[in-house]
Amino acid sequence: MLRSFRFNSTFSSAKVLAALSNPNLVKTEGHINGEWVSTHDKFAVKNPGVDGDFVAQVSSLSLEDAERAIGIAKREFNKFKKTTPRYRSLLLSNLNKLMLDNQQDLAKLIVLENGKPYADALGEVKYAASFFQWFAEEAPRVYGDIISSANPANKILTLKQPVGVCGILTPWNFPSAMITRKLGAAIAAGCTTVIKPASETPLSALALAHLAQEAGFPDGVVNVIPSNHTAEMGQLITTHPLISKVSFTGSTRVGSLLMGQLAPTLKKLSMELGGNAPFIVFEDADIDKAVDGAIVSKFRSSGQTCVCANRLYVHESIYPEFTTKLTQRLVDTVRLGHGLDEAVTHGPLIHENSMKKVTSHIEDAVSKGAQVLMGGGPRPDLGANYHELTILGNVTSDMEIVHEETFGPVAPIIKFSTEEEVVAAANDTEFGLAGYFFSKDISRVFRVAQELNTGMIGVNTGAISEAALPFGGVKLSGFGREGSKYGIEDYMITKSVVLGEVN
Numbered sequence: 001m002l003r004s005f006r007f008n009s010t011f012s013s014a015k016v017l018a019a020l021s022n023p024n025l026v027k028t029e030g031h032i033n034g035e036w037v038s039t040h041d042k043f044a045v046k047n048p049g050v051d052g053d054f055v056a057q058v059s060s061l062s063l064e065d066a067e068r069a070i071g072i073a074k075r076e077f078n079k080f081k082k083t084t085p086r087y088r089s090l091l092l093s094n095l096n097k098l099m100l101d102n103q104q105d106l107a108k109l110i111v112l113e114n115g116k117p118y119a120d121a122l123g124e125v126k127y128a129a130s131f132f133q134w135f136a137e138e139a140p141r142v143y144g145d146i147i148s149s150a151n152p153a154n155k156i157l158t159l160k161q162p163v164g165v166c167g168i169l170t171p172w173n174f175p176s177a178m179i180t181r182k183l184g185a186a187i188a189a190g191c192t193t194v195i196k197p198a199s200e201t202p203l204s205a206l207a208l209a210h211l212a213q214e215a216g217f218p219d220g221v222v223n224v225i226p227s228n229h230t231a232e233m234g235q236l237i238t239t240h241p242l243i244s245k246v247s248f249t250g251s252t253r254v255g256s257l258l259m260g261q262l263a264p265t266l267k268k269l270s271m272e273l274g275g276n277a278p279f280i281v282f283e284d285a286d287i288d289k290a291v292d293g294a295i296v297s298k299f300r301s302s303g304q305t306c307v308c309a310n311r312l313y314v315h316e317s318i319y320p321e322f323t324t325k326l327t328q329r330l331v332d333t334v335r336l337g338h339g340l341d342e343a344v345t346h347g348p349l350i351h352e353n354s355m356k357k358v359t360s361h362i363e364d365a366v367s368k369g370a371q372v373l374m375g376g377g378p379r380p381d382l383g384a385n386y387h388e389l390t391i392l393g394n395v396t397s398d399m400e401i402v403h404e405e406t407f408g409p410v411a412p413i414i415k416f417s418t419e420e421e422v423v424a425a426a427n428d429t430e431f432g433l434a435g436y437f438f439s440k441d442i443s444r445v446f447r448v449a450q451e452l453n454t455g456m457i458g459v460n461t462g463a464i465s466e467a468a469l470p471f472g473g474v475k476l477s478g479f480g481r482e483g484s485k486y487g488i489e490d491y492m493i494t495k496s497v498v499l500g501e502v503n
């Protein structure tokens, strides 16, 4: 059995918040036009790691507040779009620095509201800040074109212009990085923003708003509207005529709903949605490296990332060695418990619904013949949201876990015999966000990388995320690319200007 740690009262939210070095980061009100907006209507932010512990009561902004934020963002857009890329680059650099200066406190906020272990939370803060650094560097490097015309008297110019006010809708699994990957690009392009953070994790978003103000952002450029009226806020943002672009990260179900709402106003749209990542270990792989890669890819944030491996396909000739080594490595290294315990490597899941999905996937698989090789159940002794890291062997394609994203700490292992068979199985899904495979055969590396229908592929690595990566999917995993040299494009329009009589 894996070692684990019981809850210690020093991890209660009140104590952790009281001990932050920079108490100004703890904001519980909305942020519109540079002002903090308090409401009578509040919602509770729960600490997923400690039953019954609340991190904060946060103002739940109304639709009228959101309308005001959008109007202000539009007014400010008309000024902000005229600022120079160098100026916006400086704002982003300042914000990157302030995030890094406050990284320990920001990480503690993430642990409290999301549950992930402190080391992972610190990693998220650095990852989140890196998008500001990246887009600070991209902002001055946006170029238009001069194009020859069919008419010898004409020249065609293209201008890159910011798209307008951007609605940013984000999930709870990366309370900071899912905002900064969008916000960094939007600011670099010259857009203004209205951010609706997940109601599970608004504190990281509000801390960012505070730091943006400290970094010198003009009022009204970054507006944050926490609310537990999520569906109504989504409806307003997707239909509002003053919003020109919406970027959403979350489930395919909600993404598809938002896209329907948005159709009448035809806004520019980016969607980072669910995945069902295959992780393939070929017979020629370095098995120890594949085991390391599987742990990183499958169990990062206890399986709650959209790029987590969801199905592990292992060649039949190495199946016994791979499963034994994977199980042993986890038994030796994993510590389940509260994210602020330094020894802990894996924390709780976000809430009851996640626990239910994990349980139902395990029950379905076991009822159809899967074998529990490790873990398999909840840990109520630690708290309501703790679940053992679990490995299932002898998984087959009739099991739900092969077709649906678990978003939890379960690794289902499926045997395969040929490359053709495993590529077909890996592609047999409506989703296409990330995929992974391990092989030392360079021909196979190129062949399989081209054949897998996903937006991102890790070859001989389970860790792909960074600011330089064009992040995004295909099929029901969405569209648009975030981060990278492509990310800023989604926040700009290309305007063509035909100059006559220039010859």
Ligand SMILES: NC(=O)c1ccc[n+]([C@@H]2O[C@H](COP(=O)([O-])OP(=O)(O)OC[C@H]3O[C@@H](n4cnc5c(N)ncnc54)[C@H](O)[C@@H]3O)[C@@H](O)[C@H]2O)c1
Residues within 6 Å of the ligand: 169, 170, 171, 172, 173, 196, 197, 198, 199, 200, 230, 231, 232, 233, 234, 235, 249, 250, 251, 252, 253, 254, 255, 257, 258, 272, 273, 274, 275, 305, 306, 405, 407
């Ligand atoms: N692709 C990604 O980067 C990514 C990241 C995180 C989560 N996910 C997906 O999200 C799922 C788990 O999270 P979940 O169940 O909380 O997903 P979800 O789509 O229900 O919620 C995600 C976020 O979307 C927002 N949201 C929900 N309903 C909305 C609505 N009607 N209008 C506007 N915004 C709305 C909320 O802020 C919420 O936190 C996973 O199964 C995974 O597929 C994907």
Ligand SMILES: O=CCCC(=O)O
Residues within 6 Å of the ligand: 173, 174, 177, 304, 305, 306, 307, 465
């Ligand atoms: O879960 C979604 C994003 C994960 C990542 O950026 O690595």
